[in-house]
Amino acid sequence: MSVIYLLISVSIFVAICFFIAFIVAVKSGQYDDDYTPSVRILFDDETKITSQNNNSPIEEKQV
Amino acid sequence: MSEQSCFHCGLTIPKNEEINFDEKKFCCTGCKTVYEIFSLNDLTCYYDFEKSPGATPQDIQGKYDFLDNEAILAKVLEFQEANTSIVSLNIPHIHCSSCIWILENLNRLQPGISTSQVNFPEKKVRITFNSETVSLKSIVYLLSSIGYEPYISLENYETGKNKVDRSLTYKVGVAFFCFGNIMLLSFPEYFEIKEFWLDSYKPFFRILIFLLALPSFLYSASGYYVSAYHSIRTRMLNIDIPIALGIIVMFIRSTYDMLMDHGPGFFDSLASLVFFMLLGKMFQTKTYSFLSFERDFKSYFPIAVTRINADFSEESVPIYDVLKGNRLLIRNQELIPVDGILMSEKAEIDYSFVTGEAVPITKKSGDKIFAGGKQIGKVIEMEVLHSVSQSYLTQLWSNEIFQKKVEQKHKTITDALSRYFTPILLLIAFAGFGYWIFIDANIAFNVFTAVLIVACPCALALTAPFTFGNILRIMGKQKMYLKNALVIEQLAKVDTIVFDKTGTITTNKKSNILYEGIDFSDENLQLIKNVLRGSNHPLSRMLYDFLPEYERIKIDDFQEITGKGILAFAEEKEVKIGSSSFVESEVLDSSEIERTSLHIKIDNIYYGKFIFQNQYREGLEKLFETLSREYNIKVLSGDNDGERENLEAILPKNTELVFNQKPEQKLEFIKKLQETGKNVMMVGDGLNDAGALAQSNVGVSVSENVNVFSPACDAILDAGEFSRLNYFLKLSHKSILIIKMSFGLSLLYNIVGLTFAVTGNLLPLVAAIIMPLSTITIVSFVTFMSNYLSCKNLD
Structure with missing residues (x-):
């Protein structure tokens, strides 16, 4: 068995894996809202800062 | 700093009224309370993302009591099982990243809420909560208390799970997957490397290509077969017929070639064609998810x-x-519902x-x-x-115009062209076949299929979606929001424009205020201004804004009598502001009744009256003058003809003015115009125009706040851009011109391709070059042209 069969099959298989991942992503609604997540990703850190240091949230966030 | 703005809502704080709290300034106790809530819960980060992001909370006492009713609650909730409930609330105030942040941290303000997720483009928040620890009503009250009052209307009553149609995304995904892989596997064929090593793997490559082409051919392109079938059944030749024909012939010919070992077939062109056309379709369907074009009375x-x-x-x-x-x-x-x-x-x-x-x-x-x-x-x-x-208003929606879902009212420009395109194409195919059959039957079949393949009007079909898609975005940036791309074609066909009067060509924000009577002293004006401050009546607010700024004085007694006016005491003077009967003005003639006015009496001396006139939108006169050169203009109004003289002075001479129109009559008026062969654009604003907007060829709704209010229509125009209506109409004409130009361009490509085809020389490689090349030229041409023309001054 020639190696080309193996290589091409593997490459197609990998491509199909990505394709399935895409379908799953669309199905779960990830593409319905393409704006909010981009804002949300910036929030996490700031939440922690305020809850840990009640007194000096202003100095912290200017860093 | 002379002007100070509220730390919470950003509004200017009136002089001497600021409230200081925590070293910050607020305009009212409402804003201060919201800040207090946030600072108690460590949520002051809210003010870091955006400057003054908040809104003043409104008083909503008793407004949401209906959420205690189980039957209504069940309708509003999206999901309910055991003690987990999910609700999606529409919050018009969502406008910045601070909003997203605070709404997604609701669980820190209210125990019982497990998660909340914001969908920013739709201005919605989806809250999952424990219905045993917290009720929906208390969540709504919480939201309102921090200035994010949800908008719950009759529309929520019928929310099922609204299904999102994602089939186009899937189709594009599949088409791209097939296209990419087929292209990679076709490379050896393109270079025609006569190498033993590659030649021996040819069958394997070809089988893979064939298998990869199947999903693209069977699934992604399926929409074209369905559409072509429908168009044949209804005997309306549309562009999808030659496309479907091209794709099917391409597939059959390629399969045949492959089986007979004639060559690699046209699978690569097929996959790219399907992919590009679906991409065009996707580009065209730009939607403004925060706007709704399908609203009826239920939303209000x-x-x-x-x-x-x-x-x-x-x-x-x-x-x-x-x-x-x-x-x-x-x-x-x-709102009064019945x-x-x-x-x-x-x-x-x-x-x-x-x-x-x-x-x-x-x-x-x-x-x-x-x-x-x-x-x-x-x-x-x-x-x-x-x-x-x-009810009187809601009956309008039982009119048949609202009953049937009209998919497409008119033939598109592409379909109009394809009426000629398809027969000519078939004619050439058969002529080529007829010529070659006497020479070589084999070549004859090749020529026949090659003609259908190469003429597959991919570029032609892409022209309109890309032009309209682009124009749609350009207009959207300039605050004219179209429902879909087809509206642009309709705009270009319009020859008659009907305007509603009140709220459309007049603005309801400002009023033209005139004063008739004895001149006021400064002291008296100051008195009036201060008395008006306490009133929430729209007329009082307008007059309040109209009067110049004065120092505050203390009002000793204030009484607002509904339907009559205000009675107040200040600085030992009695002030009466209100209707003529309330103020007991002696001068009363019958013409007064039709005008809106506020009468003033101070210490039993009648001073005079402020008269409120309709304020026409800025630039109206100029707009009407330019429009009247090319369009037939009519103005409809539900009011009496008290304004006739004023209107006639502003409008061009041949303008038809019709007064006292009921909602149904407006609809009938449009219908009658259409029956005489006119293409009517209706420009309206209120729910009473809804019928006329739906009946007209293009219904444009003028809206002061596009997020909040607009009846069902084809386009929503921001009121601030009203005077540029002519520009948008001109732009629609230009876009038709662009389409015609690029039709010419893509026909040129077709002629080049056809010369290859009829001479029997169409190699798969040539097809694989011509098709994407024509697509790319067309797309870049229309994008460039539409951007160029939209920047040009069209007036």
């Missing part, structure tokens, strides 16, 4: 209303359960949703009041005359 009507039972108990009932003879309680700022008779002594009803008229109408006990009005002031009682669906 409340979901429930308070009914007074025979034993005088109050109960929230769903609107659809309200029957004739019921007694209803309408609170301040609540026609009825007023039982309370007086009411001030604001019909601006319906007519666009900003000044409320006063009704007395026993008067008939119509659905759609908003009560302003005290709580009133009314008796129901008609149920919701039978």
Whole structure:
């Protein structure tokens, strides 16, 4: 068995894996809202800062 | 700094009224309270993302009592099982990253809420909560108390799970997957490397290509087969016929070639063609998810209303359960959902949703009041005359124009062209076949299929979607929001424009205020201004804004009498502001009644009256003048003809003015125009124009705030851009021109391809070059042209 069969099959298989991942992503609604997540990703850190240091949230966030 | 703005909501703080708290300045206690709530819960980060992001919380006492009713609650909730509930609430105030942050941290303000997720483009928040620890009502109150009052209307009553159609995304995904892989596997064939090593793997490559082409051919392109089939059945030749024909012939010919070992076939061209065309389709379907073009009265009507039972108990009932003879309680700022008779002594009803008229109408006990009005002031009682669906305004929606879903009212420009394209194409194919059959039967079949393949009007079909898609975005940036790309074609065909008067060509924000009477001293003006400050009546607010700024003085006694006016004491003077009967002005002639005015009396001396006139939008005169050169202009109004003289002065001479039009009559008016062969554009604003907007070829709704209010229509125009209506019309004409130009260009490509085809020389490689090349040229051409023309001054 020639190696080309193996290589091409593997490459197609990998491509199909990505394709399935895409379908799953669309199905779960990830593409319905393409704006909010981009804002949300910036929030996490700031939440922690305020809850840990009640007194000096202003100095912290200017860093 | 002379002007100071509120730390919470950003509004200018009136002089000497600021509230200092925590070293920050606030304009009112409402804003201060919100800040307090946030700072108590470590949520002051809210103010870091955006400067002054908040809104002043409104008083909503009793407004959401209906959420205690189980039946209504079940309708509003999206999901409910055991003690987990999910609700999606529409919050118009969502506008910045601070909003997202605070709404997604609701669980820190209210135990019982597990998660909340914001969908920013749709201005919605989806809250999952434990219904045992917290009720939906308390969540709504919480949201309102921090300035994010949700908008719950009758539309929420019928929310099922709204299905999102994602099939186009899937199809594009599949098409791209097939296209990419086929292209990679086709490379050896392109270079025609006569190498033993590659040659021996040819069958393997070809089988893979064939298998990869199947999903693209069977699934992604399926929409074209369906559309072509429909168009044959209805005998309307559309562009999808040659496309479907091309794709099918391409597939069959390629399979045949491959089996007979003639060559690699056209699978690569097929996959790229399907992919590019679907991409065009996707580009065209730009949607403004925060706008709704399908709204009817349901979006504005409340979901429930308070009914007074025979034993005088109050109960929230769903609107659809309200029957004739019921007694209803309408609170301040609540919408009257049904026609009825007023039982309370007086009411001030604001019909601006319906007519666009900003000044409320006063009704007395026993008067008939119509659905759609908003009560302003005290709580009133009314008796129901008609149920919701039978009411004067809502009856409009039983008109057949709202019943049928018209998919496409007109033939598109592409379909019009394809009426000629398809027969000519078939003619060439058969001519080529007829010529070659006498020479070589084999070549004859090749030529026949090659013609159909190469002429597959990919570039032609892409022209319109890309041009319109681009124009749609350009217009959207300039605050003219179109429902879909087809509207642009309709805009270009318009020859008659019908305007609504109130709220459309007049603005309800500013009023032209005139004063007639004895001149006021500065002291008196200061007095009036300060008295007006306490009143929430729209006329008082307008006059308040109109008068110059004065120092504050203390008002000793203040009394607002609904439907009459204000009685106040300050600095030992008695001030009366209100209707003529209330102020007892001696001068009364009959012409006064048709005008809106406020009369002033100070210490029993009658001074005079402020007259409120319709304020026409800026640039109206110029707009009408330019429009009248090319269009037939008509103005419809639901009001009496008191404004006729003023209007005639502004409008061009040949303008037809029609007054006293009921909503149905407006619809009929448009219908009659259309029957005489006119393409009518209706420009309106209120719910009473909804029928006319739906009936017209293009219904444009002018809206002061695009997020909040607009009836069902084809386009929503921001009121600030009203004077540029002519620009948008011109742009639509230009886009048709661009399409025609690029049709010429793509036909050129077709002719080049056809010369290859009819001479029997169409190699797969040539096809693989011509097709994407023509697509790319067309797409870049239309994108460049539409951007260039939109920047040019079109006036």
